[in-house]
Amino acid sequence: MKSLACLLLLLIPVAASADDGARLFTPCRACHSLDPADRGLPGPNLSGLIGRKVGGDAAFDYSPVLRKANTDGLRWDAGKLDRFLADPAEMFPGLWMSLRGVEDAADRAALVRFVSDPASR
Numbered sequence: 813m814k815s816l817a818c819l820l821l822l823l824i825p826v827a828a829s830a831d832d833g834a835r836l837f838t839p840c841r842a843c844h845s846l847d848p849a850d851r852g853l854p855g856p857n858l859s860g861l862i863g864r865k866v867g868g869d870a871a872f873d874y875s876p877v878l879r880k881a882n883t884d885g886l887r888w889d890a891g892k893l894d895r896f897l898a899d900p901a902e903m904f905p906g907l908w909m910s911l912r913g914v915e916d917a918a919d920r921a922a923l924v925r926f927v928s929d930p931a932s933r
């Protein structure tokens with residue numbers, strides 16, 4: 813019985829990862845939406861982010877560093893988003909987004925999944 817309880821405890825974090833993504837994205841909602849119809853937030857719209865060019869919300873006025881990344885043709889993929897979330901200002905010095913960075917790799921993975929996969933929401 814004891815070992816079954818241990819096994820269940822081990823499984824819980826995996827099973828809860830979709831919820832983790834939603835929970836971790838909650839502070840981002842102050843500035844970002846994943847609904848393409850949402851406009852007027854302080855940050856760019858993040859719908860369809862993966863595969864999209866960096867600085868790719870045409871309605872948003874980006875900082876010079878993201879405008880340059882856009883002109884350079886940089887595109888978001890899961891690996892880039894993970895690196896960005898770990899330390900946004902390290903990846904794009906001069907970024908107009910004051911986010912400390914998400915230290916925990918599992919938290920970042922849950923966030924990347926949540927942002928990139930509509931089915932996970």
Ligand code: HEC
Nearest residue numbers: 839840843854855856866867868869874875878907908909
């Ligand atoms: C206080 C507002 C604010 C919060 C909170 C915030 N962001 Fe941002 N975010 C911005 C702004 C503003 C930009 C554009 C920065 C620039 O132009 O330099 C941005 C840019 C981005 C980009 C690049 C988008 C693109 O079109 O290339 C991503 C990805 C992103 N944020 C993800 C997140 C995530 C995930 C969170 C939560 C963990 C978050 N942000 C929290 C304001 C915010």
